[in-house]
Amino acid sequence: MMKIGVLGPVGSGKTTLIEFLTEYFVRKFGISVGIITNDVVSNYDAMRVYENLVIRKKIIPKENVVGLVTGGCPHTAIREDPSMNLRALEKLTRRTKVEVVFIESGGDNVMSTFSSLLADYTIYVLDTSAGDKYPGKGGLGISESDLLVINKIDLAPYVGADLEKMRNDAEKVRKGKPTVFVSLKTGEGVDSLINILREELAIEGILRI
Structure with missing residues (x-):
């Protein structure tokens, strides 16, 4: 089982990314996927995932979705004290067999990371509408996430975000670690995203390429 932690600021597109990847992994690769969402004060993201992937599209069964309400600092629950998420992960894997689990953090700042106890692979999501800085x-x-996803590139012209600047800055900061520029709305850049994750799934022995 591969545990993929997804984090980034509020509104960057974490939930949308997880929904997209879940549907792709299930339909294209035949992989069983589980999802754990973290919200500070509600189960909003879990309810959205449940509505989209369980009820509407019937991509995954209902027991594959777990929603957590952390009630405090969002990165504490994924790094300093991940016990709540570890219990949720144990519960999820006890009631259903999954090959990939997405763990979505609540909205985070740039210093947030996942505990190595909780995630094998981390994706940090930014969006261009927050600015190119x-x-x-x-x-x-x-700098330390396994993959940086810069999302909503279709909005860059409307907010004055310089994608080339973002690309150059990411290369300097990440020192060779991969960065992908995508629009989940238009599909631009999605092939690069999938190719990177396909290789990681192969390394974990979940997928043959």
């Missing part, structure tokens, strides 16, 4: 700001989430 973020990759250059660095921070553990941006």
